Amino acid sequence: MKKIVFKPIGVIHSVFTKAKGTPIQPAAAGGAEGEVEVFKEYMRGLKDLDGFSHIILIFYFHKVKGASLTGIPFMGKKERGIFAIRGPSRPNAIGISTVRLLGVSNNILHIRDVDILDGTPLLDIKPYVPSFDEKKKVRIGWLEDRIQKLDNATDDGRFTV
Amino acid sequence: MKKIVFKPIGVIHSVFTKAKGTPIQPAAAGGAEGEVEVFKEYMRGLKDLDGFSHIILIFYFHKVKGASLTGIPFMGKKERGIFAIRGPSRPNAIGISTVRLLGVSNNILHIRDVDILDGTPLLDIKPYVPSFDEKKKVRIGWLEDRIQKLDNATDDGRFTV
Numbered sequence: 275m276k277k278i279v280f281k282p283i284g285v286i287h288s289v290f291t292k293a294k295g296t297p298i299q300p301a302a303a304g305g306a307e308g309e310v311e312v313f314k315e316y317m318r319g320l321k322d323l324d325g326f327s328h329i330i331l332i333f334y335f336h337k338v339k340g341a342s343l344t345g346i347p348f349m350g351k352k353e354r355g356i357f358a359i360r361g362p363s364r365p366n367a368i369g370i371s372t373v374r375l376l377g378v379s380n381n382i383l384h385i386r387d388v389d390i391l392d393g394t395p396l397l398d399i400k401p402y403v404p405s406f407d408e409k410k411k412v413r414i415g416w417l418e419d420r421i422q423k424l425d426n427a428t429d430d431g432r433f434t435v
Numbered sequence: 436m437k438k439i440v441f442k443p444i445g446v447i448h449s450v451f452t453k454a455k456g457t458p459i460q461p462a463a464a465g466g467a468e469g470e471v472e473v474f475k476e477y478m479r480g481l482k483d484l485d486g487f488s489h490i491i492l493i494f495y496f497h498k499v500k501g502a503s504l505t506g507i508p509f510m511g512k513k514e515r516g517i518f519a520i521r522g523p524s525r526p527n528a529i530g531i532s533t534v535r536l537l538g539v540s541n542n543i544l545h546i547r548d549v550d551i552l553d554g555t556p557l558l559d560i561k562p563y564v565p566s567f568d569e570k571k572k573v574r575i576g577w578l579e580d581r582i583q584k585l586d587n588a589t590d591d592g593r594f595t596v
Contacts, residue, residue, distance in 0.1 A: 301567060414565070
């Protein structure tokens, strides 16, 4: 099937300059702040975004070394299917994170709970809407007895160059 | 900045063959069922996914006509910044939907609450994990007084060819 080509609309700035030690999810980021720099030609698209408290960032895992169909997740010890884990070594290296939007100044978004590596290319921004994005009666498979370790989980650099 | 190239890992099958009339979000899909066909070469990546009740599908809005920096959302009448709405006419035409996973048979995922057009190219699958994906104390900007209309909202074909 045909290839699909995207172009970054911006870049994410954070205090995490190396994969090792970067929080693995916004919920484990301990309030870390960062900035999303949206390239000026896309600035008009940010209109009305400041009314939302949370936004979904879709980005490219630019530092990942190769793709794999299985991986050992940061929060586990067993090899799992790549689509059953959230790690970056995926066939299409797309990441999503829902972060808190603190404010918008021109083309800069000030964000909190950042679990994203500094310099990450941004592909899209969507407003987070609980009626769309929250589900009830959820089962979380292999994560069921591991999720309580989330607060202390950080990247150990295993997936990156 | 450099282009980013992805390759579909599968295709989404649904009863919605035209944008017009397609539900605009899983929550408005009234339980519509569908299938995700993951191409066989990626099947090994589905291991362990069946433990999860919900999955996040990341896909390409393949029928969209052009990109725009503003748009009138299905649930509103005013022009909004494209990053403050969820419609498909985005600089990078990436869609995300969290759907219910009913079961996995080889390379086929049986799903419910499908708001996705038949034939849509699939880019990634992630397990839905409330601790990662749910946020509290949320403000939803311009949607605040419109969200109660979600049940009846369908696509009117405005964004597609």
